[in-house]
Amino acid sequence: MNPVAEITRLYYATTRATIQRDLEKAIDLLKTLTTEEDRERVSVFMDGLSQMRSEWGVSPAAAVAAAGPKPGARKTPGSAPGQRAKR
Numbered sequence: 001m002n003p004v005a006e007i008t009r010l011y012y013a014t015t016r017a018t019i020q021r022d023l024e025k026a027i028d029l030l031k032t033l034t035t036e037e038d039r040e041r042v043s044v045f046m047d048g049l050s051q052m053r054s055e056w057g058v059s060p061a062a063a064v065a066a067a068g069p070k071p072g073a074r075k076t077p078g079s080a081p082g083q084r085a086k087r
Helices: 003-013 019-032 036-055 060-067
Strands: none
Touching: 003 019, 003 036, 019 036
16 A cells, blocks of 8 residues: 555544554654655645544653553663662
């Protein structure tokens, strides 16, 4: 499927549960577009996806937190880089 059609499909198929993932996918597809005409064509869908994310109260930070920690992330309190253990 071509990127313009896929971004359009993502716009119409997105839900509150999938908006962050769909927007990230749409951004990746947008980066592959080679013509200004194609970018202009999808700009309304990109804006719409962004508006839906805002209206549904999904922020990028909230979506990352909901996804859980990254593999290899430290789980103990105070173990973040640059922090010293309390004694």
